[in-house]
Amino acid sequence: MAADTPVSRVLSQKQQQALSPDDVIRLFSEGNRRFVNSELTRRDHSAQIRDAVDGQFPKAMVLSCVDSRVPVEDVFDLGIGDIFVARVAGNFSNTDILGSMEFATKISGAKAILVLGHEHCGAVKAAIDNARLGNITAMLKNIKPAIDAFADYEGEKTSANPEFVHMVAEKNIRLTMDEIRANSPVIKALEEQGDVTIIGALYDMDSGRVEFLD
Numbered sequence: 001m002a003a004d005t006p007v008s009r010v011l012s013q014k015q016q017q018a019l020s021p022d023d024v025i026r027l028f029s030e031g032n033r034r035f036v037n038s039e040l041t042r043r044d045h046s047a048q049i050r051d052a053v054d055g056q057f058p059k060a061m062v063l064s065c066v067d068s069r070v071p072v073e074d075v076f077d078l079g080i081g082d083i084f085v086a087r088v089a090g091n092f093s094n095t096d097i098l099g100s101m102e103f104a105t106k107i108s109g110a111k112a113i114l115v116l117g118h119e120h121c122g123a124v125k126a127a128i129d130n131a132r133l134g135n136i137t138a139m140l141k142n143i144k145p146a147i148d149a150f151a152d153y154e155g156e157k158t159s160a161n162p163e164f165v166h167m168v169a170e171k172n173i174r175l176t177m178d179e180i181r182a183n184s185p186v187i188k189a190l191e192e193q194g195d196v197t198i199i200g201a202l203y204d205m206d207s208g209r210v211e212f213l214d
């Protein structure tokens with residue numbers, strides 16, 4: 001295809017089924033490289049909307065923070081029909097998110113679940129600082145286990161310490177991945193069968209690069 005021809009089709013069921021979980025991770029990685037290099041794929045949205053009207057066969061589900069500086073589809077150079085996206089401040093899971101993930105994978109055939117946290121996360125910082133306001137108080141409780149994991153940390157445990165904020169953000173991603181496995185037997189079984197992979201990644205605000213966790 002010529003470089004100046006915009007993409008006009010969306011992922012088909014046949015294309016989705018041909019992808020392995022590892023393929024999806026590779027596509028995420030390649031797409032992020034294009035995003036960082038300002039080489040986003042040109043897409044004909046009106047043609048894609050028409051192509052997508054009969055169904056959707058996304059390759060993955062991403063759980064992201066709500067942060068406006070992390071445009072999830074753009075970050076991976078993806079568009080209409082490519083991914084399911086759930087967003088909640090602090091990218092934690094709960095029953096509703098898990099149900100959405102089960103729909104994305106078991107019902108709709110997505111091959112990967114990516115928990116995407118980010119640097120300089122306001123929700124992580126607010127949880128560290130014990131912010132209290134309206135429903136935010138209850139919401140931030142979901143991030144507390146990632147803070148409690150560092151009970152022995154000797155450095156400054158405030159949002160003014162970038163090292164601590166980074167540690168908690170990464171731990172929060174890993175705990176969310178654990179929770180998905182612990183609280184969704186459906187997804188755990190898909191992972192054990194090799195049909196779905198669960199991965200975590202951290203978005204770097206300075207570069208736009210996504211660093212996949214081990």
Ligand SMILES: [Zn+2]
Pocket residue numbers: 065066067089090118120121122123124
């Ligand atoms: Zn955030």
